[in-house]
Amino acid sequence: MSKFISEVKLDTLNITDEQAKMKDLQRFVKDDREIDEKVYEKFPLKEYGRPNEKLRIYGSKSLFKAFGDVNDNKLDLSGIPLNSIKLEGFNEKNQMILKFLDKDLGDIVAEGEYTFTNDFYEHFFKMKSFAKYCFKEAHYDLLNYCTNELLVKNKMKRAQYRLIMDEERYSIRGLTSTGYKNFDNHLAIYLSFLTLHNYAEQQGFYFKVIKANLSDTNLEIYLEQVTSTIVSDKGELYFGAYISNNEVGKKSFSIDLNYKFIDNEGESFRAVSSEKLVKINHRNSIDNAEIQLDNLTKITQMKEETLEQIHYTMNNPTVDENTLYEMVYREINRKTKVFTPETRKRACELYDEKHINHTMSIIKVFKELSKITNNDEERLSLERIYHDSLLKMNTRKREKEKVH
Numbered sequence: 001m002s003k004f005i006s007e008v009k010l011d012t013l014n015i016t017d018e019q020a021k022m023k024d025l026q027r028f029v030k031d032d033r034e035i036d037e038k039v040y041e042k043f044p045l046k047e048y049g050r051p052n053e054k055l056r057i058y059g060s061k062s063l064f065k066a067f068g069d070v071n072d073n074k075l076d077l078s079g080i081p082l083n084s085i086k087l088e089g090f091n092e093k094n095q096m097i098l099k100f101l102d103k104d105l106g107d108i109v110a111e112g113e114y115t116f117t118n119d120f121y122e123h124f125f126k127m128k129s130f131a132k133y134c135f136k137e138a139h140y141d142l143l144n145y146c147t148n149e150l151l152v153k154n155k156m157k158r159a160q161y162r163l164i165m166d167e168e169r170y171s172i173r174g175l176t177s178t179g180y181k182n183f184d185n186h187l188a189i190y191l192s193f194l195t196l197h198n199y200a201e202q203q204g205f206y207f208k209v210i211k212a213n214l215s216d217t218n219l220e221i222y223l224e225q226v227t228s229t230i231v232s233d234k235g236e237l238y239f240g241a242y243i244s245n246n247e248v249g250k251k252s253f254s255i256d257l258n259y260k261f262i263d264n265e266g267e268s269f270r271a272v273s274s275e276k277l278v279k280i281n282h283r284n285s286i287d288n289a290e291i292q293l294d295n296l297t298k299i300t301q302m303k304e305e306t307l308e309q310i311h312y313t314m315n316n317p318t319v320d321e322n323t324l325y326e327m328v329y330r331e332i333n334r335k336t337k338v339f340t341p342e343t344r345k346r347a348c349e350l351y352d353e354k355h356i357n358h359t360m361s362i363i364k365v366f367k368e369l370s371k372i373t374n375n376d377e378e379r380l381s382l383e384r385i386y387h388d389s390l391l392k393m394n395t396r397k398r399e400k401e402k403v404h
Contacts, residue, residue: 059209083155
C-alpha cells in the first residue's frame, strides 16, 4: 500500500521514447505564483530553444503526462489567516478536520494527512507534545477547547496549505510558513529539464528517463545518457542524473550525478555520487538558485573523475577486507534511520557467512548487497554507499602501491 495519497511510478515498461517539446515546459510555470514568475524571468524558455524544439530527453513526454496525473489534484491555499479556519473536530487517525472559509472558492472541509496535525500545533502554538498527550488520553474536548481559544487569540497568524483531492474529498498534506519560497515539484522539473537539456545540447548527446517516482509530496527522476563511455576493454559506463525534491519538510531540490557500469560479462552496478551537483533549499532566493544550477557545469569534471576511478577499479577489481567490513558494519548496520532491522540483518549475514568476501570483485559484492532490499529509499542509500566505498577502496590500494 502506498504511503502517499497520490502516486505514479514509471519504469522501462511504461516509459516511451517520445520527447516533449520546449513549449511543453510552459505548463510547469503557474501564473498565480510570484516565485513562478520570478523563475520564468530568470530562466525564460526562449533563451533555451524554439517552442517546437524537442527536449534532448527521451521519455520526457511520458514523465510530463504522469506528473500531470498526480499534480492536477493539488490545491494551494496561500497566506491563510487563522481567523479563516474553523476546527470541525478530529478523525479516527487523530488528524484535524478543518474548514477553510474562502469567499472565492467556497468553504472547503479537509482532513490532515501525514504529519500535518503535529506540524500545525507545533508551527502555530508550540504544543505538539500537548496535542499528542490529549490524543493518547482521549482528551478530545480539552484539545478542541484549547485549539479554538488559540485560533481566536492568534487570528492573524498565516501559513500556506497544500490540499490534495482524492475520491471527492480533500486532504491537507502539509503547511509551511509564508517565508518559504516553495521550489515545488513543478518548478523542480522545469528547472532541471531546462538546464539538463541545455547541457546535453552543448555536449552533443541525449538523456533518457529510465525511472521515476512521482507523488503528491516527493519527486524522484533518474536520467541516463543514451550513449555509453567505453572503459578500456573492461566494459561500459553510462552517466546520468538523479533529480529529487520534497515539498514537505526540510529536504531540498537537488540534482546528483549517477552512473551505471556494465562489465563484459554482463555484471553491473549503479551508484550515486555523494557530492551534489545542485542543491536548492526552499528558502533560497532565485539568484541563489541560478548560482546552484550553474554548478551543472561541474558534471563534466565529475564524470572525468568517476571514469578514472572506474578504470582503476576494473584494473584492480578485488575487494579488500577493510572495504567489506566498513560497507556492512559502518555504512549499513549503523544507519538505523536509513535501513530497517531486517535489511541490516541480511547485510551482516552476507558478511558473517562469507557470501561476500575478499576474493570477489567489487561488482559481484555490490550485486550481492543489492539483494538485501527492494525498497527504493534503501536502494538509493546503497548506491551512495557503493560510490563512497569505491573511492575509499581505491585510495587504500593507491597508498599501498606508493609504499611498495
